[in-house]
Amino acid sequence: MSTSSTVLSLTDAHKIYRTGEVEVHALRGVSLEIKRGEFVAVMGPSGSGKSTMMNVIGCLDRLTRGRYILDGIDVSTMSKNDLADTRNTKIGFVFQSFNLIPRTSALSNVELPMVYAGLSPAVRRERARQALESVGLAEKGNSLPNQLSGGQQQRVALARAIASEPALILADEPTGALDSRTAEEIMKIFQQLNRERGITIVIVTHEPDIALHALRLVRFKDGLIQEDRKILPEDDILSLQHPLEAAHS
Amino acid sequence: MRFIDIQKMAVHALGKNKIQTALTMLGIVIGVSAVIAMVSLGQGAQKLVEDQVAGMGTNVLQIQGGNGNFTGGARQGADQGQSLTEGDVEAIKQLPPVRLVTPIAQAQGQFVFGNQNWQTRVEGSNENNLEIRGWRLDSGDFFSENDVRTAARVVVLGKTVANTLFPGSDPIDQTIRIRNLPYRVIGVLAAKGQSAQGQDQDDTAMMPYTTVQKKMLGAALPRINRIAVSAVSSQATTAAKDQITTLLRDRHGIRANQQDDFRVNNLTEVAEAAQQTTAVMTMLLGSIAAVSLLVGGIGIMNIMLVSVTERTREIGIRMAIGSRGSYIRMQFLAESIILCMLGGLIGVVFGVGLSLGIAHYMSWPSYIDPKAATIAFLFSAVTGIFFGYYPAHKAASLDPIEALRYE
Numbered sequence: 001m002s003t004s005s006t007v008l009s010l011t012d013a014h015k016i017y018r019t020g021e022v023e024v025h026a027l028r029g030v031s032l033e034i035k036r037g038e039f040v041a042v043m044g045p046s047g048s049g050k051s052t053m054m055n056v057i058g059c060l061d062r063l064t065r066g067r068y069i070l071d072g073i074d075v076s077t078m079s080k081n082d083l084a085d086t087r088n089t090k091i092g093f094v095f096q097s098f099n100l101i102p103r104t105s106a107l108s109n110v111e112l113p114m115v116y117a118g119l120s121p122a123v124r125r126e127r128a129r130q131a132l133e134s135v136g137l138a139e140k141g142n143s144l145p146n147q148l149s150g151g152q153q154q155r156v157a158l159a160r161a162i163a164s165e166p167a168l169i170l171a172d173e174p175t176g177a178l179d180s181r182t183a184e185e186i187m188k189i190f191q192q193l194n195r196e197r198g199i200t201i202v203i204v205t206h207e208p209d210i211a212l213h214a215l216r217l218v219r220f221k222d223g224l225i226q227e228d229r230k231i232l233p234e235d236d237i238l239s240l241q242h243p244l245e246a247a248h249s
Numbered sequence: 250m251r252f253i254d255i256q257k258m259a260v261h262a263l264g265k266n267k268i269q270t271a272l273t274m275l276g277i278v279i280g281v282s283a284v285i286a287m288v289s290l291g292q293g294a295q296k297l298v299e300d301q302v303a304g305m306g307t308n309v310l311q312i313q314g315g316n317g318n319f320t321g322g323a324r325q326g327a328d329q330g331q332s333l334t335e336g337d338v339e340a341i342k343q344l345p346p347v348r349l350v351t352p353i354a355q356a357q358g359q360f361v362f363g364n365q366n367w368q369t370r371v372e373g374s375n376e377n378n379l380e381i382r383g384w385r386l387d388s389g390d391f392f393s394e395n396d397v398r399t400a401a402r403v404v405v406l407g408k409t410v411a412n413t414l415f416p417g418s419d420p421i422d423q424t425i426r427i428r429n430l431p432y433r434v435i436g437v438l439a440a441k442g443q444s445a446q447g448q449d450q451d452d453t454a455m456m457p458y459t460t461v462q463k464k465m466l467g468a469a470l471p472r473i474n475r476i477a478v479s480a481v482s483s484q485a486t487t488a489a490k491d492q493i494t495t496l497l498r499d500r501h502g503i504r505a506n507q508q509d510d511f512r513v514n515n516l517t518e519v520a521e522a523a524q525q526t527t528a529v530m531t532m533l534l535g536s537i538a539a540v541s542l543l544v545g546g547i548g549i550m551n552i553m554l555v556s557v558t559e560r561t562r563e564i565g566i567r568m569a570i571g572s573r574g575s576y577i578r579m580q581f582l583a584e585s586i587i588l589c590m591l592g593g594l595i596g597v598v599f600g601v602g603l604s605l606g607i608a609h610y611m612s613w614p615s616y617i618d619p620k621a622a623t624i625a626f627l628f629s630a631v632t633g634i635f636f637g638y639y640p641a642h643k644a645a646s647l648d649p650i651e652a653l654r655y656e
Contacts, residue, residue: 031425055650058569060569060649060650080392080573081573081574081575082575084568084571084573084574085571085573086570087568087569087570087571088571088572089571090571093569093570095653099562099565099566099569099653100566101566101567102265102563102565103265104261113570113571114569115250115254115258116250116570116571116572116576118250118254118574119572120251143445150645158505159571191644
């Protein structure tokens, strides 16, 4: 059994959306296993099912059919409240648009998941401070989101994601709203967290140069995994581009 | 999640939008202060009536002699309207529902002391009048049974008369002159203020009725204008009225087809009617004010709904990082309850101030009912729960994926 080292496993995952008469088959039987300490880049064109899969992995959405086991727990049949608690303790989210709570200090934002976890103020404050320090923002705890640059905001979001020591960090286009230099900085922090602290990271991205920072590539197409391989040192932007996209350019 | 953190979150959220919070609260503030002001205004009026009722004396019946509606004028005596006698007084005293009785003889006179003088009315009675009419003494004594028997020239002054004739000095044991006869001042009545009709009740003086009859008026026939009766209880006033009517008709030899030559007024009935009227008025004012509190509550609901829509994305973030729907619901509910309770508290302060101000301006007795204040405050809290629940529930029911996508 490899359960101890497996963070998540999807088995024959199906997701069907019904909008009126129309049925959209977003996932058509995806099976995926991610082990502890992996750094996975999920790529694929829009409508390929990668966002749906992220929602499922992030416990924001439930499968229509199939099994999803996160950190040894079967999530497929959980109630809404249990899903919320699972998101709270097992998953750290990083979004494209940072998604910090407005007019609330960076420190309070980082603390927030631990508030919902019911931790005492002293404990969560200390952990929040450490998390901010590990993303290099120890000095900015009292700043409000609108006083921070985009890169700084994303680093606060990262601190929020790692503060409660989740099993998995899920990042949805984390550099989509940043310029390339800042994007590079953020990706360096992701790499550092992955290498030095063994945090499991799954990143959804369009951009091959972002995906290059990861260790494994999962490419979606039409609700199925089209490609799943290691990212090798000799890979470059061109080799990570989708074959079809590459042909066009 | 810890309960205290929910409250802190709610307070923080309210603090982010101070103007919106203040304006929303204003509805509740106005509602609560209106309820308190209206109710205490009504109760002030009620207390005013009660005071006046108490001023009439306890369980008082008044018998007025000389009903003017004689048919054919057959029973009209030498003195017009003169139909009550001392015999009537003695007979009424024997009735079981009657506690105290006094004949009342009235006169007017010019009171003179030194270079001061004052025209006032004099009420002659027996020694029971003070108790029957619910008066109190400010200083000195009331006249005794002996004074009544001997028609002593003693007088008890009303406050206004005492103040006018004796500005800044003690009237007790001073001698004043009325119609050229000296009278000794033995007491001063405590002030009663204005009557319901706006008369100065303190512009009066009291003497033994015998003194009024013999010394002041000196008329051939001793005249009794009225008889004042105090019944044993307020329930007994009706029985007393009936028995007195029967007794006097018998004593005056009135036949079944003839009208009474007297009139018995039950002041307790009048008082109760007046009290009921003001109680209804209080209810009415209170309910009108309660409507404004309701409107304030609807305002809260409206703002909370807007706030939920405005903060859809924030709700999505909170849910994504692990807030249960119930925590979101509690946070929004806490916001509206805190809003309402704070508004209620400010409303109580405003309402009390407002009613004190109105009472002062209208020179009414200010009466703040702690019960009305408590109810208005609790009602504002209930308003918060009632009108906050739907928006809070709406927030809690959002789908996190949809909410995160909301721009």
